[in-house]
Amino acid sequence: MFLSRSFIKVSSKRAPAVFPGTFVMLCLLAALITACGSSSDTTSSSKSGKNTQVLPTNNGTITYSSNASDVIVRTFYGGGNFGTLAFSPEISIYGDGTYILGPGIQMRQGKLDADSLQQLLHTLVDTDRALTTIRESLKGPTHPYSNKTIIVLVHQDFSPDLTQNIPEWSLPDFTLSQLAIFECGVVPPDLVGPNGDTGCLTFTAPSVAYLPTARQIQSIRALLKNQQQGEFIEQGLYYHLVLRPLLPDELPQKTVAMLGSNELSYSGIPLHSGSVPKPKPTP
Numbered sequence: 001m002f003l004s005r006s007f008i009k010v011s012s013k014r015a016p017a018v019f020p021g022t023f024v025m026l027c028l029l030a031a032l033i034t035a036c037g038s039s040s041d042t043t044s045s046s047k048s049g050k051n052t053q054v055l056p057t058n059n060g061t062i063t064y065s066s067n068a069s070d071v072i073v074r075t076f077y078g079g080g081n082f083g084t085l086a087f088s089p090e091i092s093i094y095g096d097g098t099y100i101l102g103p104g105i106q107m108r109q110g111k112l113d114a115d116s117l118q119q120l121l122h123t124l125v126d127t128d129r130a131l132t133t134i135r136e137s138l139k140g141p142t143h144p145y146s147n148k149t150i151i152v153l154v155h156q157d158f159s160p161d162l163t164q165n166i167p168e169w170s171l172p173d174f175t176l177s178q179l180a181i182f183e184c185g186v187v188p189p190d191l192v193g194p195n196g197d198t199g200c201l202t203f204t205a206p207s208v209a210y211l212p213t214a215r216q217i218q219s220i221r222a223l224l225k226n227q228q229q230g231e232f233i234e235q236g237l238y239y240h241l242v243l244r245p246l247l248p249d250e251l252p253q254k255t256v257a258m259l260g261s262n263e264l265s266y267s268g269i270p271l272h273s274g275s276v277p278k279p280k281p282t283p
Contacts, residue, residue, distance in 0.1 A: 051095070055118050057125045064121070066095040069248040072121075073134060076259040076266060077103065083261030085203055087153075087244055091134060092257070093117070094248060099138055100145050105228050105244045109145040110138060147245035150217050151209045151256060151271070154179045155201040156187055160231050160238040169232040169239070171219050173212075174276040176232060176239040181279040182272075183208055201242070205260035209244075211251075211273040217243075246271075 051066040064072050073093040076086055088102035097112035112120065120137045124130055154176050160166060169176050184200035185207065200206055212220070220243065224230045229242040250256050255268035 053095070053118075055121055057122050059125050062121055062125065064095060068094055068096040068098060069252055070095040071249050073124075074257065075131070075134065076257075083203070085201060085205060085261060086259040087242070088247065089257050089259075091138065092247055092249075093120075093134075093138075098248070100247060101138070101142065105242055107145040107245070108142040110140050110142040112137065112140070145245065147247075148214070148217075149211070149246045149251055150243050151246060152179065152212050152217075152220065153183060153201055153206060153209060153242040153244060154239055155184050155206075156180050156197075157231060157238045157240040158197045160240075164231070166231045166233050166238065167223065169234040170223065171216065173216055176234045176241070177237070178276045178278060179210055180239055182276055183210060186279065201240070203261045205258045205263070205269055207269070208272045209256040209258075209269045210276060211246075211271055 053064055053066045055062045055064070064070075071092055072095055073091065074089050075091040077090050086103040087105050088100075088107055090103045091099065091101060093099045093112070097114060097117045099110050099112060101108045101110070116137065120133065123133045123137075127133065156177075183206035184198060187196040187198060189196060198204070220241070223232070224241070224243070228244075229240065232239050232241060244256075247257060250271065253268075254271045256271055257266075258269050259266055
């Protein structure tokens with residue numbers, strides 16, 4: 001049986017939360033509404049460098065951050081026995097109107113002007129067509145999204161394409177075995193089949209995401225020949241490596257927005273920088 005669900009996150013600086021389903025998203029927006037005022041004009045303020053917009057609606061007043069790194073709407077689509085890992089959210093909309101479209105590693109970026117963003121928030125509060133409203137609002141031109149800050153995701157691959165030339169891993173800073181175990185855990189012995197593939201980074205999310213240095217990223221890009229993903233061999237084992245640019249909110253929050261196929265709620269993946277821990281020896 002296939003099960004799919006849409007997860008929508010709506011957040012402000014006051015009350016971030018995530019719930020399954022469109023209806024709860026609208027309830028959360030209502031929870032962010034403050035007392036209704038008599039003014040019909042949008043106002044803004046700044047406290048300790050934080051920009052805040054106050055937007056009157058038919059159901060009250062919304063207060064939200066207009067900063068470029070603050071998410072105000074985020075959607076995921078996932079779940080089900082035949083679902084796959086969402087490497088990034090389907091939609092992320094930020095306080096300055098920037099939106100980034102996923103859900104893969106090759107994302108696209110666009111921009112809503114202030115009026116369009118406020119109209120979207122008005123409609124989300126005042127109607128029950130949340131998903132449709134969001135998608136219809138993001139029809140403008142987009143361009144490939146990029147960020148110099150990138151995470152590296154690695155898992156052991158039991159089904160590499162052996163018709164292709166697969167290079168050796170030559171970066172001395174860490175082994176692929178180290179990073180795969182750190183992010184996905186030790187692959188258990190497979191007692192019934194030809195391999196022990198756990199589904200990590202194919203169907204399920206890793207337990208942590210690794211943030212390398214700029215020098216390491218430069219070296220890894222060279223090994224990948226400027227591709228975003230590729231296969232490597234190390235001590236006779238094959239590994240699949242993916243580069244995924246961070247979204248604007250992920251580095252400040254130290255959390256990566258990914259959703260595995262087996263998840264019924266969203267919590268995010270912890271971001272790790274520094275050295276890759278060596279796996280503990282098994283008894």
